[in-house]
Amino acid sequence: DVKVTQSSRYLVKRTGEKVFLECVQDMDHENMFWYRQDPGLGLRLIYFSYDVKMKEKGDIPEGYSVSREKKERFSLILESASTNQTSMYLCASRTKQRGALETQYFGPGTRLLVL
Amino acid sequence: AQKITQTQPGMFVQEKEAVTLDCTYDTSDPSYGLFWYKQPSSGEMIFLIYQGSYDQQNATEGRYSLNFQKARKSANLVISASQLGDSAMYFCAMREGPGNFGNEKLTFGTGTRLTIIP
Numbered sequence: 001d002v003k004v005t006q007s008s009r010y011l012v013k014r015t016g017e018k019v020f021l022e023c024v025q026d027m028d029h030e031n032m033f034w035y036r037q038d039p040g041l042g043l044r045l046i047y048f049s050y051d052v053k054m055k056e057k058g059d060i061p062e063g064y065s066v067s068r069e070k071k072e073r074f075s076l077i078l079e080s081a082s083t084n085q086t087s088m089y090l091c092a093s094r095t096k097q098r099g100a101l102e103t104q105y106f107g108p109g110t111r112l113l114v115l
Numbered sequence: 116a117q118k119i120t121q122t123q124p125g126m127f128v129q130e131k132e133a134v135t136l137d138c139t140y141d142t143s144d145p146s147y148g149l150f151w152y153k154q155p156s157s158g159e160m161i162f163l164i165y166q167g168s169y170d171q172q173n174a175t176e177g178r179y180s181l182n183f184q185k186a187r188k189s190a191n192l193v194i195s196a197s198q199l200g201d202s203a204m205y206f207c208a209m210r211e212g213p214g215n216f217g218n219e220k221l222t223f224g225t226g227t228r229l230t231i232i233p
Contacts, residue, residue, distance in 0.1 A: 033220070042119075042206060043223040058220060090160065102210070103150060104221060106160035 003027070004107035006091055012113045019078040021110055023091030030096050032074035033104060034058075034066060037088040049074055081114045088112075118142065119207050119224035127230050128197050135182070136192040136227050138207030147211050149190040150221065151181065154204040163205075166190060202231045 007022035023032065033048040035058075045058030047066040055066050063085060067075045074093075078085055088111050092104040120139045128134045140149065151163040166174045166181045174181045182191040194201055205228075208221040 035223075040124075040225055042225040043208075043221075045220050045222075048220060088158065090158075092160070102148065103162040103165060104160075105162070106152075109158040111158075 004091060004093055004105050006089075006107040006110050008110050009108060010111050010113075012115065013078075013081050014115050015082060017081050017114075019081050019112070019114075021076040021078075021089055021091075021112070023074045023076070023093075023107055024072055025074075025093040025105070026072065027093065027095075027105070028071065029093035029105075030071075031094050032068065033092040033094075034064075034074065034076045035090045035092065036060070036085075037090055037109070043090065046076065081112075083114050086112060086114045117224075118211075118222045119209055121207055121224035121227050123227045124225070125228045125230070127232055129232050130199060131196055134194045134197050134201075134229065136194075136205050136207075136229065138190045138192065138224060140188050140190060140207075140209050142188075142209065142211050144211045147209055149181070149183070150208040150210070151179070151190075151192045152206045152208065153201075154206065154226075156203070160206070164192070197231050199231050199233060202229060204228050 004025045013019050031050045034046045035043040037043050044060050046064050049055045049068040065077045088109050090109045091107040094104045118141050147168045149166045153161045164174050164176045164179045166183045173183050178195045180193045204226045206226045207224040210219050212219045
């Protein structure tokens with residue numbers, strides 16, 4: 001079974017702090033993704049990576065950066081956390097195969113509260 | 116314009132009844148894929164079913180089937196014989212492009228909260 005883990009389930013930070021959210025997958029997937037989920041807005045893509053050290057902006061990259069130094073690990077960084085970044089953050093990974101095999105596998109999510 | 120539209124923010128269904136969750140999509144790409152995910156209260160997204168734009172038959176996975184109407188750009192999820200454990204948020208998502216390169220992103224709808232009543 002594919003396993004995607006996230007470093008924290010719940011996180012409370014103060015405005016201005018630097019926040020690291022880590023995601024690790026154990027299936028040798030090439031692609032990894034970071035989403036945020038907010039009520040009424042669904043999931044919105046922040047950044048994704050299709051190879052080590054490669055990254056592409058998603059729909060809402062402002063205020064975030066990412067790092068992928070190893071294939072299995074994809075980190076999301078909030079350089080200076082703000083209250084509007086309070087959200088649920090979901091990491092996902094997938095292979096490059098097509099069809100149903102291309103489905104993204106998600107981690108359990110991190111609920112971040114910025115005070 | 117929204118690429119994925121789920122018009123039902125919430126639904127209540129009696130246990131053992133069938134339920135249809137609506138999803139319409141908007142794309143000009145001839146090659147695309149459609150996905151449905153379930154998100155229980157625990158938060159984890161669970162893949163349910165996939166339909167490719169060139170697939171001739173509607174996808175089925177156990178109690179889940181996808182009613183794919185290409186001309187209407189509709190990809191409704193049908194759950195037969197609903198169970199209490201089906202209570203969750205359900206998201207429809209679309210991948211545009213052939214999917215060969217592996218870097219195509221998914222666009223998600225806003226979700227439908229399904230509650231099964233005993």
